[in-house]
Amino acid sequence: MTEPTFAPRVFSGIKPSGGLTLGNYLGAIKRFVEMADGEFETIYCVVDLHAITVWQDPAELTQATREVAAGYIASGIDPEKSILFNQAAVSGHAELAWIFNCVARVGWMNRMTQFKEKAGKNAEAVSLGLYAYPALMAADILLYHATHVPVGEDQKQHVELTRDIAAKFNHDYRTDFFPLTEPVIEGPAMRVMNLRDGTKKMSKSGESDMERINMLDDADTIAKKFRKARTDPAPIPGKVKELADRPEARNLVEIYAALSGTSAEAVLAEHEGAGWGAFKPALADLAVARLGPISDEMRRLLDDPAEIDRTLARGAERARQVAAPILAKTYEIVGLVRG
Numbered sequence: 001m002t003e004p005t006f007a008p009r010v011f012s013g014i015k016p017s018g019g020l021t022l023g024n025y026l027g028a029i030k031r032f033v034e035m036a037d038g039e040f041e042t043i044y045c046v047v048d049l050h051a052i053t054v055w056q057d058p059a060e061l062t063q064a065t066r067e068v069a070a071g072y073i074a075s076g077i078d079p080e081k082s083i084l085f086n087q088a089a090v091s092g093h094a095e096l097a098w099i100f101n102c103v104a105r106v107g108w109m110n111r112m113t114q115f116k117e118k119a120g121k122n123a124e125a126v127s128l129g130l131y132a133y134p135a136l137m138a139a140d141i142l143l144y145h146a147t148h149v150p151v152g153e154d155q156k157q158h159v160e161l162t163r164d165i166a167a168k169f170n171h172d173y174r175t176d177f178f179p180l181t182e183p184v185i186e187g188p189a190m191r192v193m194n195l196r197d198g199t200k201k202m203s204k205s206g207e208s209d210m211e212r213i214n215m216l217d218d219a220d221t222i223a224k225k226f227r228k229a230r231t232d233p234a235p236i237p238g239k240v241k242e243l244a245d246r247p248e249a250r251n252l253v254e255i256y257a258a259l260s261g262t263s264a265e266a267v268l269a270e271h272e273g274a275g276w277g278a279f280k281p282a283l284a285d286l287a288v289a290r291l292g293p294i295s296d297e298m299r300r301l302l303d304d305p306a307e308i309d310r311t312l313a314r315g316a317e318r319a320r321q322v323a324a325p326i327l328a329k330t331y332e333i334v335g336l337v338r339g
Contacts, residue, residue, distance in 0.1 A: 008041070010148050011146035013044065016086075017061075018205055022291070025291070032072070033077055036082045045140065047087045100135040104165050115131055138166070144326065147182065192258075195230065216298060222284055226252075234249070236276075249276075256279075259286050
């Protein structure tokens with residue numbers, strides 16, 4: 001039997017919990033823009049249903065959803081070329097998630113390292129949604145028969161779970177309906193780290209605003225944060241392997257490489273032997289040059305939230321057109337009667 005062929009299609013999304021950071025831009029949005037100019041049909045989502053796995057202030061969630069959408073557009077995602085929408089506007093995500101809850105095994109969920117990290121010692125008190133959200137993530141992807149998902153290294157396990165769910169569904173129902181989606185993990189700064197602790201991911205929910213670069217930070221704030229970023233006493237080395245035990249130094253070098261569109265090796269070749277007192281201002285200047293126009297455009301877009309909402313609504317209608325036949329066929333395969 002010949003293997004089914006699926007049109008090359010990308011799906012990915014960002015959770016609207018807090019503001020966008022440099023980590024969101026380098027680890028996700030920048031690659032979304034690049035993939036939109038390639039061979040793929042691209043579908044990009046604001047995954048607001050994922051945000052409510054922990055309680056969100058409703059007004060702040062609305063604002064954060066619009067900020068992510070503005071960040072997408074300001075960074076170069078064309079909502080006429082790519083499908084851009086928010087997850088809650090397409091009910092198929094929740095519908096397919098329930099079917100996948102019934103396909104996925106509890107043992108698979110118990111192995112999800114992100115749940116263990118987020119729940120910590122309080123696992124009995126967290127929401128069922130936080131435990132089960134990898135099945136919703138699988139539904140997000142497979143509702144569109146997405147063949148590729150650009151993700152950070154920390155999300156690779158969830159794409160592997162998506163493949164497991166697709167494979168089990170196909171096996172249980174003797175079909176080849178869902179593709180085995182491939183994660184796309186490549187390039188520098190795929191996981192941007194905390195500016196004060198290079199062993200932790202840059203996060204919107206960190207304790208101090210100095211830990212992160214926000215996409216709406218002004219030039220002075222960006223310069224101040226990079227100037228105060230933690231490093232170590234040693235100068236910049238000539239080889240990447242010499243950064244192995246220097247997490248803060250490695251993080252700044254990789255951020256520079258990602259912003260400049262080059263490699264960590266090239267950055268080290270240019271700055272070998274320099275001190276951080278010279279490197280950090282150069283990094284700040286580069287970040288301001290790259291992020292400034294995006295931040296300005298985000299502010300302009302956010303001044304007209306009604307237009308953002310209209311853009312998301314148009315994208316949701318296009319998303320539903322792609323998702324509807326896939327969801328309908330899934331119901332048929334499972335044997336569920338729909339009127």
